[in-house]
Amino acid sequence: MNKTGYYGQWGGAFNPEVLYETFRELRAAFAAAQADPAFWQEYVALMSNYSCRPTPLTRADNLADHFGGARIFIKREDLNHTGAHKANNVMGQGLLVKRMGKKRVIAETGAGQHGVATATMAARFGLKCTIYMGEDDVARQRPNVFWMEKLGATVVPVTSGSRTLKDAMNEAYRDWVASMDDTHYLIGTVCGPHPFPAMVAWFQSIIGIEARKQILEQFGKLPARVFACVGGGSNAMGIFQGFLANPEVELIGVEAGGHGLASGQHAARLAGTDASPGVAQGYKTMFLQDDDGQMRDTHSVAAGLDYVGVSPILADLWEKKRVRFSAATDAEVMGALELTMKMEGIIPALESTHAFVQAFKEAPTMGKDEALIINMSGRGDKDIFTIAHAFNDPSWKAFITKKGREYAAE
Amino acid sequence: MQLSDYIQTTKQAKGILLMTHLVLGYPSFAANREVIRQMVANGVELIEMQIPFSEPVADGPMIVKANQDSLANGTKVKECLEFAAEMTATHKIPFLFMTYYNILFKYGVERFFQKAVAIGIQGFIVPDLPPEEGQEFLALADQYKIAPILIYAPTSTEERMGELARHARGFIYCVARRGVTGKQTDFTSDFEPYLARCRKSTELPLAVGFGISNREDVRYLTGKADIAVIGTATIKLVEEKGPEAVGPFIAGLR
Numbered sequence: 001m002n003k004t005g006y007y008g009q010w011g012g013a014f015n016p017e018v019l020y021e022t023f024r025e026l027r028a029a030f031a032a033a034q035a036d037p038a039f040w041q042e043y044v045a046l047m048s049n050y051s052c053r054p055t056p057l058t059r060a061d062n063l064a065d066h067f068g069g070a071r072i073f074i075k076r077e078d079l080n081h082t083g084a085h086k087a088n089n090v091m092g093q094g095l096l097v098k099r100m101g102k103k104r105v106i107a108e109t110g111a112g113q114h115g116v117a118t119a120t121m122a123a124r125f126g127l128k129c130t131i132y133m134g135e136d137d138v139a140r141q142r143p144n145v146f147w148m149e150k151l152g153a154t155v156v157p158v159t160s161g162s163r164t165l166k167d168a169m170n171e172a173y174r175d176w177v178a179s180m181d182d183t184h185y186l187i188g189t190v191c192g193p194h195p196f197p198a199m200v201a202w203f204q205s206i207i208g209i210e211a212r213k214q215i216l217e218q219f220g221k222l223p224a225r226v227f228a229c230v231g232g233g234s235n236a237m238g239i240f241q242g243f244l245a246n247p248e249v250e251l252i253g254v255e256a257g258g259h260g261l262a263s264g265q266h267a268a269r270l271a272g273t274d275a276s277p278g279v280a281q282g283y284k285t286m287f288l289q290d291d292d293g294q295m296r297d298t299h300s301v302a303a304g305l306d307y308v309g310v311s312p313i314l315a316d317l318w319e320k321k322r323v324r325f326s327a328a329t330d331a332e333v334m335g336a337l338e339l340t341m342k343m344e345g346i347i348p349a350l351e352s353t354h355a356f357v358q359a360f361k362e363a364p365t366m367g368k369d370e371a372l373i374i375n376m377s378g379r380g381d382k383d384i385f386t387i388a389h390a391f392n393d394p395s396w397k398a399f400i401t402k403k404g405r406e407y408a409a410e
Numbered sequence: 411m412q413l414s415d416y417i418q419t420t421k422q423a424k425g426i427l428l429m430t431h432l433v434l435g436y437p438s439f440a441a442n443r444e445v446i447r448q449m450v451a452n453g454v455e456l457i458e459m460q461i462p463f464s465e466p467v468a469d470g471p472m473i474v475k476a477n478q479d480s481l482a483n484g485t486k487v488k489e490c491l492e493f494a495a496e497m498t499a500t501h502k503i504p505f506l507f508m509t510y511y512n513i514l515f516k517y518g519v520e521r522f523f524q525k526a527v528a529i530g531i532q533g534f535i536v537p538d539l540p541p542e543e544g545q546e547f548l549a550l551a552d553q554y555k556i557a558p559i560l561i562y563a564p565t566s567t568e569e570r571m572g573e574l575a576r577h578a579r580g581f582i583y584c585v586a587r588r589g590v591t592g593k594q595t596d597f598t599s600d601f602e603p604y605l606a607r608c609r610k611s612t613e614l615p616l617a618v619g620f621g622i623s624n625r626e627d628v629r630y631l632t633g634k635a636d637i638a639v640i641g642t643a644t645i646k647l648v649e650e651k652g653p654e655a656v657g658p659f660i661a662g663l664r
Binding site: 003012013014015016017018019020021022160161166170173174177178179180276277278279280281282287289291292293294295 | 510539
């Protein structure tokens with residue numbers, strides 16, 4: 001027996017037997033797509049016509065001058081259709097679903113971004129769609145639930161476990177073990193059993209391919225450092241792949257520091273010391289778990305980073321010291337968000353802002369002849385409820401209170 | 411006596427064996443103790459004890475809740491092992507552990523086998539560990555003489571069943587249908603050809619589980635399978651009527 005789907009000691013495919021054939025078919029379909037140049041061409045054409053690819057690489061001189069060090073460039077994944085890099089993976093897997101002839105997709109979602117992107121793709125491709133979302137996240141992210149339902153998806157609130165992203169993944173899995181004949185589980189990140197990490201990384205590699213070309217055009221040489229936030233790790237893997245072959249480009253993953261690494265309330269798997277190797281959700285990686293192997297509760301202001309595991313590919317790159325990891329706290333994130341809005345007129349998602357925090361810490365220490373790239377994985381204006389709440393904005397609160405009274409009177 | 415021999419011998423007398431399942435620490439170890447006592451007193455031949463895990467992906471709502479509540483009660487792996495040792499010392503029937511791989515992995519896979527041998531556990535059911543990922547596990551199972559119970563599903567091809575049978579010991583756990591635990595199984599026309607494929611692929615006894623909940627199900631399986639697995643049904647019974655309802659329920663199954 002050969003062990004496929006491993007990255008160093010991480011990854012694998014720990015699946016219940018009932019899915020064995022499904023995974024065999026999925027591996028074959030993915031391999032065939034990778035071997036067919038027309039598939040990638042179709043994907044790129046779709047993303048340039050239906051989404052907004054290539055997304056710009058924006059030169060952020062105001063921020064760079066403010067920090068007085070490296071030139072700062074921002075890769076604008078927020079300008080994708082549906083507002084985040086999630087669209088890349090979703091449309092790519094959508095094409096694969098069409099090839100496999102399946103009629104229904106299911107997905108997990110945390111903040112709702114992946115759910116909205118999946119519902120959008122399903123509407124476009126005429127597929128049935130069910131989204132699993134933790135009950136707590138449904139309550140926190142009502143606008144995204146509204147859009148998913150309007151796009152024709154069924155949203156199922158998950159009441160088991162911690163009622164967040166990992167529990168939504170478990171529930172999607174439980175659907176899949178019954179429905180695999182006509183259904184594809186469209187996993188949203190570079191985690192889960194093989195071939196999902198490889199597949200999602202492949203679709204997201206479009207970010208790095210573009211960014212590499214753009215920085216060479218705009219700056220004349222490669223960046224010294226590339227920053228990306230890491231929840232599951234798909235936007236980070238996307239942009240890092242453009243620079244992995246160049247050891248002189250330092251790659252930095254930024255995890256959710258929550259209330260601080262010492263508080264225990266965070267989602268830092270690789271930046272801190274709280275995680276340990278484990279096997280769950282179909283793959284082996286560093287998990288935030290207790291001594292018995294039970295998964296812990298995590299915390300982040302950004303729902304999309306609030307996850308117990310991390311991509312096996314990133315765990316390997318971390319172990320090999322190719323990618324360096326740090327963490328940004330909730331408080332640091334709010335500061336960096338405010339600065340970016342005021343100085344550049346750009347509103348990053350709370351998830352993406354984690355990458356900005358670390359880039360801002362390092363920019364002043366870097367040379368003026370050096371460049372850094374921040375991967376802005378998504379836009380923040382769609383998260384107005386979450387961000388306004390995080391800023392504790394008084395005029396927003398007054399508006400919502402007034403709206404509430406209006407609806408209550410109806 | 412080897413597990414598979416015990417099953418073959420006992421089956422001659424009983425027609426079909428009953429294997430029951432419970433989640434350790436749910437609703438409490440005291441309730442587990444009473445439930446097991448009643449199960450054994452009413453003729454159950456095998457018991458699988460599930461060590462709770464926070465991510466039980468192969469289980470349905472009832473057993474998910476049992477896992478979750480047990481952990482919320484503070485159940486630790488160490489307590490499960492101590493309780494298991496008490497059960498194997500008290501009752502003569504074979505006991506098995508069912509759990510997810512991370513519990514073994516985190517404990518140390520070899521250390522877990524050594525502990526299980528010391529306790530007198532006869533088999534492991536680990537639903538998220540296919541043989542491709544379980545080389546170390548299978549080698550240790552062989553070394554420590556603990557039966558690795560592998561799983562057949564209705565989606566398993568003959569080729570796959572053959573591969574699984576090469577690694578399996580004790581018996582094969584045949585999942586009666588797609589999906590998770592706890593939903594009623596409808597023994598439709600697809601089931602018998604599936605069970606025939608299972609039978610053809612291995613000499614080992616066959617256990618059938620998922621959705622077996624009453625006398626009719628057990629009667630239907632008699633003569634077709636070697637073991638009927640009662641899982642969610644008794645957990646539900648304990649929840650609704652308490653541990654004392656288990657004895658009469660088990661007694662009424664055959």
